Amino acid sequence: MTGRPGRTGRSGNQAGAGDLLQLVRHGRAVTRGALQQATGLSRATVGQRLDRLFRAGWLREGAGGGVGSPLGGRPSATLEFDGSHAVVLAADLDTRHGRAAVLTLTGDILAEHAGTLVVEDGPGPVLGELARWFAELLVKSGHLPAQVCGIGLAVPGPVDSESGRVVQPPIMPGWDGYDIRGRLSRALTEYTGAPAVPVLVDNDANLMAYGEQRTGYPDCPAFVLVKVSTGIGAGVVVDGSIYRGADGGAGDLGHIRVGADALCRCGSHGCLAAVASGGAVARRLAASGVPATSGSDVRELLADGHPEAASLAREAGRRVGDVLATVVTLLNPGVLMIAGDLAGTPFLTGVRELLYQRALPRSTAHLEVVTSRLGERAGLIGAGALVVEYLYAPERVEERLAELGV
Numbered sequence: 001m002t003g004r005p006g007r008t009g010r011s012g013n014q015a016g017a018g019d020l021l022q023l024v025r026h027g028r029a030v031t032r033g034a035l036q037q038a039t040g041l042s043r044a045t046v047g048q049r050l051d052r053l054f055r056a057g058w059l060r061e062g063a064g065g066g067v068g069s070p071l072g073g074r075p076s077a078t079l080e081f082d083g084s085h086a087v088v089l090a091a092d093l094d095t096r097h098g099r100a101a102v103l104t105l106t107g108d109i110l111a112e113h114a115g116t117l118v119v120e121d122g123p124g125p126v127l128g129e130l131a132r133w134f135a136e137l138l139v140k141s142g143h144l145p146a147q148v149c150g151i152g153l154a155v156p157g158p159v160d161s162e163s164g165r166v167v168q169p170p171i172m173p174g175w176d177g178y179d180i181r182g183r184l185s186r187a188l189t190e191y192t193g194a195p196a197v198p199v200l201v202d203n204d205a206n207l208m209a210y211g212e213q214r215t216g217y218p219d220c221p222a223f224v225l226v227k228v229s230t231g232i233g234a235g236v237v238v239d240g241s242i243y244r245g246a247d248g249g250a251g252d253l254g255h256i257r258v259g260a261d262a263l264c265r266c267g268s269h270g271c272l273a274a275v276a277s278g279g280a281v282a283r284r285l286a287a288s289g290v291p292a293t294s295g296s297d298v299r300e301l302l303a304d305g306h307p308e309a310a311s312l313a314r315e316a317g318r319r320v321g322d323v324l325a326t327v328v329t330l331l332n333p334g335v336l337m338i339a340g341d342l343a344g345t346p347f348l349t350g351v352r353e354l355l356y357q358r359a360l361p362r363s364t365a366h367l368e369v370v371t372s373r374l375g376e377r378a379g380l381i382g383a384g385a386l387v388v389e390y391l392y393a394p395e396r397v398e399e400r401l402a403e404l405g406v
C-alpha cells in the first residue's frame, strides 16, 4: 500500500498533493527543492500543492529550522507531516486478551488499555467491549470523538482485507464472515456519538510485521515476522507493503502438516502449531506436571529460566526453523523476526540450528534473525500505520482535501 516512491507521478506525469505528502511522510523528500527534484514539478506548482496541505493542517514547517544548501544559498525549511491533526484508534486481539490505544498519525501512543477479551465469546460482545474501551481511552487522552479519523484492528485469524471480514478462522468461532467494520463503527457511535469512520481489519501477524518493519527496518525490502504464541502465524512485508497473497492467506504457517500426530485446534492432526506453538509447549509441560495452560504461561516460565520450558522451546524452535528454511529460500528476506510468547534465546537457538542447516547459504548470508523490538505493541502500531497509509494514500488525498474545502 505504501510503495516507495522515488521519482513519482500518477497518470504518467503530474504528481498531485497526495504524492508530495507521501514523499514527505516517508522521509524520501522533505524540502521544497527535494520535492521538485523527485517529481519534476516546477517550484510554483510544488508551492501551490504544499499550500493546500498546509491549509488542511496536514503539513507543517519542521522544527529543525531548515537545511542549508551545499552551494551556500538560503536554507530551505524542512517539511513535516503533522501527526497531531487527528487521532487513530487501534486494537490488537489475541485469543484471550486485547490491547487498545489512541495513537497520533505518526504512531505515538497517547493512551492505552490492555485486558481480558475472549474471542470465543463471539464478535458482538467482543467488539462492543472494545468500543467501550475506545470511548474511555479518548476521554483519557483528551480527544473528542470527532477527532478520530479511522480504526485499525488486528485479529488472530485470516482476513479478507477488501471486506475486512475474517475468513474460516481456525480459532475464532462465530467470526467467520462477520461484519466487523459495521459492528465496530456502530458500537463506537453508540458510545461516543462519533461519526462513522473507516475501519481496517487485518491479521495480527501481518500488522505486527508492518509495525516492526516501518519503525525499525524501513529500508528492508523483504521482511518476515513469525509470531509464535497460542498459534503460529507469519507476516510478510515486501517493498513497504503487506504481502497478503491472492486470497489473504499468505503467511498462515501454523497449519502446515509437519507429520506429527498431535491434534491441532483447527481439528486436523500434525499441524506445526500443534507441536511447536506456545500452546503446544504448555501442553507438553502440563503432561509432565508443570502448571502451564497457555503460551503466556510458557513465556513466564522462560523468563524464570525454567530448564524444561527452555528445552521444549528450543525443540519447538527447531520445528519452526525447518519450515522457515523454505520460507527464507523462497523470499530471501533481509530480516526474519521472531515475536510472541516463545520469542527468546532458546527458541531462537533452535530456529537458527535448522535454518542455517537447511537453507541455501546465499539466502541466509545477509539474513538478520532477530526478536521483536516493539513487543506487545507491534500489532497496535501496525494497525495505526495501516489506517494512516489508507487515509493519506495519494489516490485518497484529493478527495479528502476537496471535502475539507482546500
Ligand SMILES: [Zn+2]
Pocket: 170, 254, 255, 264, 265, 266, 267, 268, 271, 273, 274
Ligand atoms: Zn491446525
